[in-house]
Amino acid sequence: MRRRREWGRHVADMLAVIASLTDPADTAMSERFKRDNREVLEQMRQAKRDAWSTIEHRLGDRDRELREQQQ
Secondary structure, three states: OOOHHHHHHHHHHHHHHHHHOOOHHHOOOOOHHHHHOHHHHHHHHHHOHHHHHHHHHHHHHHHHHHHHHHO
16 A cells, blocks of 8 residues: 555545646546546545545646636
8 A cells, every 4th residue: 555645646646637627528427537547546535545536636726617617
């Protein structure tokens, strides 16, 4: 399993990627991001639940932001 510092780096990297997403197909509804990062997210869900939750919530927030921009 990954050490705590490594999880922090992965979370920061994933949050940066989420912030750069511009297509709703990449966010929570279609789960493209989740599919592309399945292995790391599953390890994170099992080992570092609060980090996993942070990623899940940010994906949902970004999805809403992108959909509001399209209206």
